[in-house]
Amino acid sequence: MPGRTSGRPLWQGHLKLSLVTYPVALYPATSSSAHVSFHLINPDTNNRIRMVPTDPDAGPVERSDLVKGYEVSKDEYVLFSDADFDKVRLDSTRTIGIDQFVDVSDIDRVYWDAPFYVVPDEGVGVEAFAVIRDAMKSARKVAIGSLVLRGRERQLALEVRDKGLVAWSLRSHDEVRDADAYFDDIPAVKADKDMVEIASRIIAQKEGPFDPSKFVDRYDDALRAMIKAKQKGGKGVVAAPEPDDTNVIDLMAALKNSLKGAARPAVKKAAPKKTASKSPAKSAGRNKSAGGKAA
Secondary structure, three states, X not given: OOOOOOOOOOXXXXXXXXXXXXXXXXXXXXXXXXXXXXXOEEOXXXXXXXXXXEEOOOEEOOHHHOOEEEEEEOOEEEEEOHHHHHHHOOXXXXXXXXXXXXXXXXXXXXXXXXXXXXXXOOOOHHHHHHHHHHHHHHHOOEEEEEEEEXXXXXXXXXXXXXXXXXXXXXXXXXXXXXXXXXXXXXXXXXXXXXXXXXXXXXXXXXXXXXOHHHOOOXXXXXXXXXXXXXXXXXXXOOOOXXXXXXXXXXXXXXXXXXXXXXXXXXXXXXXXXXXXXXXXOOOOOOOHHXXXXXX
């Protein structure tokens, strides 16, 4: 569609509800490109290392000659060829079929997985898309459907978002571990009413709007600062301070002190100035691709 700068769609097909079918496109709603990743480099040559498949007995082998194996017991495998996978491969109908509509609260959040943006393709599909979208919005329902993507069937939950839809892939029941296996062993403790009341007041004082723009990865930030320093010829080691350990002996006193601290306006500490050593790093400038994104 005109003006879209999000690149090529992950999938193109049709969204089907009963007898209504219209073309749509699926785009990933998230990206991993913001994370810092690295290549492996031989520091003696500054060459990027290539991984060569190696048999412990026969030595290097061609990847095209290999087959996949499923381990049924220690060092015992059932082997599969491409022909075997073709026998069970699902034929893609290029259609997201909507099976039912549910309340969003009916879906346990542990089942929600990866999000995708669903947009109508140009043409007659836009009007049909708008009709289904507005009907879902009016009914306050989430659509449950399925899709064959890359040979695997995915269950989807589609919800209205602004002018479009967000399709969430759903984890299967077998993928989700039973919480009781982890929570049943938690000792039954009756919390003190006064402590709960103070903790509730601390929560109330810390209430605020959800703002994901404030989420930062301090490790990634430190890596970027180090990369920048190395490009300039310094060592640029950046350390993230760890919080002090707190040995809570009197829980009530700790809660009361926390309540007093929460009442005071937060004061941001100035970030320590980063100083880079003047001595050149061993490989600085010799191979800039060493800080590049992994293939």
